[in-house]
Amino acid sequence: ADRMLSMDFEQELNKMLAVLPPERRTYLFSATMTSKVAKLQRASLSDPIKVEVSHKFSTPKTLVQQYLFIPAKYKDCYLAYVLNEFAGQTILVFSATCNGSQRVALLLRNLGFDAVCLHGQMSQPKRLGALNKFKSGQRSILIATDVASRGLDIPSVDVVINFDIPGNGKEYIHRVGRTARAGRAGRSVAFVTQYDVEVYQRLEALLGQKLPSFPAEEETVLIMLERVSEAQRIAARELREILATKGKGKRRRGEASAVAGEAEDEGG
Structure with a gap:
């Protein structure tokens, strides 16, 4: 629910709710209870029952969380090292941007790792193809933006690596929540460079614990x-x-649209 609202679907949801029959059952699921979710709950639900299974910002008890303090210039080298340490396991690596992922x-593919990427600028068929390769075990490493942090059915992830540490605690909770699901064990490693120290300190304060370092x-x-x-x-x-x-493709589509527009103008 929180992801839909953060993507500015609030108005669309309100329109949908307005035409639904009053006698209905509505379920809202969210890993974090944000103010927008609470607002939607108050506005659209009648006598709602709220079920909380954990603290607002908490991680699974079966999750082992670690951090790795590294020089930014060697970040890629450390990633290759950590991936080798977790060889044979399914690994989800989070990057901050589409181009970055x-x-x-x-x-990683040039280093011999069987990695595939998933981000918001990919077409839907390509996204599904990448996701299915990871889920089926054809690829053991998925490099993704926050498009993979929630809302996708990825049943088994052994390790989550925050290659780019998220800017807020809520996103961190969602990311590491892709592993250690349904009582299973899981690992997470946060990469912290000299430029991420302040963000990481805020994250530890939110979690209420000091994470051990990855050796x-x-x-x-x-x-x-x-x-x-x-x-x-x-x-x-x-x-x-x-x-x-991609740039050439966009220019061709733009030129085609312009020609079509001119043809419509002439026909009119």
Whole structure:
């Protein structure tokens, strides 16, 4: 419910509720009780029953949470190291942007990882294709934006990696909630660079606990630096080619729309 409201569907929901019969059963599900969800509950439900199974901002008891403090310039290298540490498990890696998730997926594939990406700028068929590859086990690593943090049926995720730490605690709760579901065990690792310290401190204050660090010796991690640097260069080139192809497609569609508009004007 909170995701729909945060995407500005509040007006559409109100219109739908207005035409529904008064004698009905309405269920709202949300991992976090935001003010918008509470407002919708008061406005659209009659004598509602509120069921809370946990604290407003809490994580599953079966979830082991850790953080990794790293230099930003070696972030990709640390990601490759952590993924190797969790080899054989299903891993969901969160990136802050669409281009970022695409770049990381390209980088990892160039390093030999079976990664696939999922973000909001992909077409629906491509999104479903990527998701099905991950769910079926064809790919063990999914690189995603917050489009995958909720609302998707991903039954089994062993590890969540916050490659880009989220800006607020609510998103963190949703992200790590993709693992350790239904009583199962799960792991999460938050990457914290020198630029993320303040955000991370606010996150720990919200959680009410100091997270233990993930063990990683920089000397061991940087053994892969040369390979990762080469993969970064290849991924950057591939991403530029993908974006250039998309740009050409948009220009062609724009030109076609303009021609169609001119034809309509002449016909009118």
